[in-house]
Amino acid sequence: xxxxxxxxxxxxxxxxxxxxxxxxxxxxxxxxxxxxxxxxxxxxxxxxxxxxxxxxxxxxxxxxxxxxxxxxxxxxxxxxxxxxxxxxxxxxxxxxxxxxxxxxxxxxxxxxxxxxxxxxxxxxxxxxxxxxxxxxxxxxxxxx
Numbered sequence: 001x002x003x004x005x006x007x008x009x010x011x012x013x014x015x016x017x018x019x020x021x022x023x024x025x026x027x028x029x030x031x032x033x034x035x036x037x038x039x040x041x042x043x044x045x046x047x048x049x050x051x052x053x054x055x056x057x058x059x060x061x062x063x064x065x066x067x068x069x070x071x072x073x074x075x076x077x078x079x080x081x082x083x084x085x086x087x088x089x090x091x092x093x094x095x096x097x098x099x100x101x102x103x104x105x106x107x108x109x110x111x112x113x114x115x116x117x118x119x120x121x122x123x124x125x126x127x128x129x130x131x132x133x134x135x136x137x138x139x140x141x142x143x144x
Contacts, residue, residue, distance in 0.1 A: 093119065096119060097119070100116050100119075103116055104116055
């Protein structure tokens with residue numbers, strides 16, 4: 001009978017060890033489930049943040065495209081206007097040269113002296129201004 005209590009106590013010890021092992025395993029599994037749940041929640045939150053950011057960036061991109069389109073339309077309109085003005089300048093310059101030529105012919109024919117001024121370069125090359133360009137500083141712009 002002495003061996004029976006040993007077996008009973010051995011079985012009981014083994015059951016307790018298995019019970020402790022099972023309890024630890026159960027706690028670890030529960031902890032892992034909670035950790036996985038938190039991880040999924042974080043992932044879902046990050047996905048929602050990225051989705052929101054994507055929408056915001058798409059809206060900003062659309063606004064930028066609209067501004068670019070507007071600037072391009074303005075540029076084309078101004079470029080067309082500049083082309084018209086250049087053509088008008090060329091035509092008026094040619095007319096002025098013709099009138100100067102006729103005036104000089106009349107002066108030579110009649111013997112009457114006429115002073116015919118030269119066409120200023122600024123009319124022929126308007127990008128070359130007669131006065132130096134002075135930069136506008138920020139302090140000049142904000143004075144009231």
